[in-house]
Amino acid sequence: MDRRLAAIFLLFAGFMPLTARAAVYLPFKGNVDFAKKQLTLALKPKKETPFAVEISQTARDSYHVLVNVENWNTPVFEVSTVLECSLDIVRDKNQVFRSLAGKLVSKYTLINNKPVKEISGQFEVKDGKVLVNAFSTGSISSEGFVQFIHPHKIDATIRLSGINIQDFLSSFSGKDRDDARGWADGEISLSGNLQRMDIKGRITSYDGEMQGLEYNSMLLNFEGLYPLIIFSDSVVTQVDGLTFNLSGSMDLRNRNIDKQFEALAKEPLVSNDGRNLEWTLKRIQSGTRGGTTELKYLLRKGEDIRSSSEEGTDILGIERKVVF
Secondary structure (H helix, E strand, C coil): CCHHHHHHHHHHHHHHHHHCCCCCCCCEEEEEECCCCEEEEEEEEECCEEEEEEEEEEECCEEEEEEEEEEEECCCCEEEEEEEEEEEEEECCCCCEEEEEEEEEEEEEEECCEECCCEEEEEEEECCEEEEEEEEECCEEEEEEEECCCCCEEEEEEEEEEEEHHHHHHHHHCCCCCCCEEEEEEEEEEEEECCEEEEEEEEEEEEEEECCEEEEEEEEEEEEECCEEEEEEEEEEECCCCEEEEEEEEECCCCCHHHHHHHCEEECEEEECCCEEEEEEEEEECCCCCCEEEEEEEEECCCCCCCCCCCCCCEEEEEEEEEC
16 A cells, blocks of 8 residues: 555544544455555544545545535534545656645535534644634634644634524524524634633624524623633623623533523623622614613712711713714
């Protein structure tokens, strides 16, 4: 067998299970055709999650890889797909190996047994890393790198652009979500390594509904150590103008997004500097003039300027603010 062909197989065999758990050793079986420089192997990290990999040489420095993934239970969802990849060996001017350049497309992809947008991407394998130059599936795109040798570092950015909330929740939970609607944009960053991955994100959504909550706008800020993320400085404005902050945590391994979202604390408190408290109870956007009307409650605590027989006075006020 061509040593380069074997090296490409070892790359895929060693990297694929890292997305679930690092340092997993895979039993395999298959056959090798020395005349055609082709091998067919079946990899089975678990009995119920088989991988089938076919690798063949199409030219001196070009290869074709076909990966069949069936009912793979990742930490977040179950996935089935067929991945087709073309690989080219990149050499320097002295014909010394420099890297592997690849293009990837998917077919028949299912997330939790539901069809989703197919995957396409371009990547480069160099210095023990998979460098993702462009990756997209529907309204989701990403870039960054994953190191497939110890310490398995990761540094990637995922971007959401006009993602359909109903489709996303249906794919995540495995059931139809007629009670959800709306669109979302945002960005999520991943860093650290595959055993200790930091997550940080910012997502905005408008004119939507989730878990019976209708809203005009929703801003979600979160960060944490996978699988736990913590929400802070997150604001929801409902259709009647009621505004409140969201805070709490979610476990990304738990597919019951609804109950976790419902359990988040909803506080109307906007700011607190120790002496002044401020709530925004209403924020209404004017559709005709393009302005915004806010109704706020203000509480100012009394200063300690009293004598021994006097008491301080707290002041409660209401502010109506119109912004054009």
